[in-house]
Amino acid sequence: MNKVVRNKNINPVIAVLGVTGAGKSKLAVEIAEKLGTEVISADSMQVYKHLDIITNKVTKEEIRSVKHHLISCVDPLKQFTVIDFRNAALPIVDTILNAGKSPIIVGGTNYYVESVLWNQLISDESDALERKRGISDCKVGESKLWKIDGFEDTPFTEETTKELSNEFLIKLLESVDEKSASVLHPNDRRKILRALQVYQLNGRPMSDILVEQRSMGGSDLGGPLRFQNAIVFWVQCNQVELEKRLSSRTDQMMAKGLANELLDFYERYTQPQLEVGRDIDYTRGIYQAIGYKEFHDWLNLAEDERETQKGEELLRKGVEQLNLVSLRYTKKQIKWIRKRFLQEPTREMPPVYALDASDPDKWNEEVRDRAFSILDAHLKGEPSPVAPLPVEESKREERKAFRCSTCSKVLIGERQWVAHTKSRVHQKLKAKQRKKDRKGDPEEKTQIEK
Numbered sequence: 001m002n003k004v005v006r007n008k009n010i011n012p013v014i015a016v017l018g019v020t021g022a023g024k025s026k027l028a029v030e031i032a033e034k035l036g037t038e039v040i041s042a043d044s045m046q047v048y049k050h051l052d053i054i055t056n057k058v059t060k061e062e063i064r065s066v067k068h069h070l071i072s073c074v075d076p077l078k079q080f081t082v083i084d085f086r087n088a089a090l091p092i093v094d095t096i097l098n099a100g101k102s103p104i105i106v107g108g109t110n111y112y113v114e115s116v117l118w119n120q121l122i123s124d125e126s127d128a129l130e131r132k133r134g135i136s137d138c139k140v141g142e143s144k145l146w147k148i149d150g151f152e153d154t155p156f157t158e159e160t161t162k163e164l165s166n167e168f169l170i171k172l173l174e175s176v177d178e179k180s181a182s183v184l185h186p187n188d189r190r191k192i193l194r195a196l197q198v199y200q201l202n203g204r205p206m207s208d209i210l211v212e213q214r215s216m217g218g219s220d221l222g223g224p225l226r227f228q229n230a231i232v233f234w235v236q237c238n239q240v241e242l243e244k245r246l247s248s249r250t251d252q253m254m255a256k257g258l259a260n261e262l263l264d265f266y267e268r269y270t271q272p273q274l275e276v277g278r279d280i281d282y283t284r285g286i287y288q289a290i291g292y293k294e295f296h297d298w299l300n301l302a303e304d305e306r307e308t309q310k311g312e313e314l315l316r317k318g319v320e321q322l323n324l325v326s327l328r329y330t331k332k333q334i335k336w337i338r339k340r341f342l343q344e345p346t347r348e349m350p351p352v353y354a355l356d357a358s359d360p361d362k363w364n365e366e367v368r369d370r371a372f373s374i375l376d377a378h379l380k381g382e383p384s385p386v387a388p389l390p391v392e393e394s395k396r397e398e399r400k401a402f403r404c405s406t407c408s409k410v411l412i413g414e415r416q417w418v419a420h421t422k423s424r425v426h427q428k429l430k431a432k433q434r435k436k437d438r439k440g441d442p443e444e445k446t447q448i449e450k
Contacts, residue, residue, distance in 0.1 A: 011097055012378055013227040015113050016106040017337055018235035019330035021245040023357045025058055027235055028106035030368050032066040038096055040069045040089055042107030045289040048076045053253050053261045054291035076269055076286040086115040110336045117350065119226040148176055148200055156196040172196065177205035183401055185412050230350035231378055233371055234337060238358040246326050250319060259315065262292065266299045290329060294321035343392045351388035406430050
């Protein structure tokens with residue numbers, strides 16, 4: 001049964017979710033003005049300095065009317081993680097609460113919002129142990145590394161383990177956390193490293209900590225709610241209107257000088273790296289921002305080539321790609337919100353209220369005023385005039401690893417196993433095996449026991 005935690009405190013922690021272009025930042029500012037409080041930006045790209053247009057940062061007017069935190073405070077070449085965000089955001093939340101106000105967390109990076117709302121019981125400093133932080137709020141004290149043979153003083157990171165095989169790492173994990181090793185694919189290097197990091201930093205198997213999380217109202221995704229009085233607004237928009245807004249927003253960005261902003265960043269940060277033979281990793285830091293890598297080919301042209309027909313064509317293609325990738329990202333955002341905020345019945349959940357922002361002419365009625373009425377009731381301890389969204393049936397299945405001896409493969413989960421056994425490749429190999437084995441022993445799936 002879902003454990004919905006309802007507010008009994010006059011200062012709720014407010015989160016505003018929504019896809020790119022739905023209007024969540026606008027609502028956050030309106031709520032902050034109404035309550036006389038402050039906004040914490042939960043956006044993994046807006047935290048970086050520069051590229052203000054492409055990351056769609058709030059306007060100077062909005063910042064003047066409402067104080068915003070964690071925007072433009074990290075050097076663009078620094079790595080900034082969700083842990084960095086959590087460590088920076090929580091002291092700000094506490095300060096606002098202690099001042100008798102309600103902090104408002106808003107942003108499209110939903111796992112950033114999660115890191116604040118839910119209390120993660122697993123220590124997660126990982127490779128940040130010795131790394132200097134991009135902003136003063138994010139500091140990590142000295143952490144003891146628990147002994148794993150051969151790695152007493154070395155944190156488990158991609159860099160320190162790049163010479164080690166997946167097979168070696170899974171066996172190493174078996175030696176300290178047999179249960180976690182039994183449910184991970186031997187080639188899922190990222191999760192194997194994660195489990196090793198958890199043990200090294202906590203001195204306990206991750207599997208034991210997950211059991212503790214579940215007993216405290218959490219789930220495999222994290223611990224219980226950190227703030228028992230949290231309330232969530234989900235600003236929604238229908239797909240047709242959203243496509244129009246994203247296209248219009250791109251046009252507005254170009255009119256504001258997006259091309260010049262990209263060129264300036266390229267010349268200040270990207271070009272110097274390329275000149276010394278350093279490749280640009282578009283999967284890290286601010287280079288992940290939607291709208292920079294889409295203009296890669298245009299930016300890499302010589303200055304005089306950008307003014308040619310070829311340059312104009314590449315710039316136009318960059319704009320088209322920006323629209324396509326932005327729309328694709330909104331679908332991922334919706335899926336994430338639904339999965340993590342509505343489909344975890346075993347997890348403590350704050351009430352989530354849907355607000356329809358599809359019609360711009362009805363913003364005040366359908367979004368602002370409705371949110372205000374829900375908040376007013378919440379603050380008075382009265383029933384909400386609008387029902388929260390119901391918790392949906394979870395589609396997650398218990399993690400189990402199965403080995404197919406016929407194909408020499410490891411499958412994670414019952415659905416993967418069933419799909420694999422019905423595949424043409426498996427059936428073909430099975431038929432060959434039966435020809436060799438006249439006894440025709442029935443096929444068996446074996447749950448991997450580590």
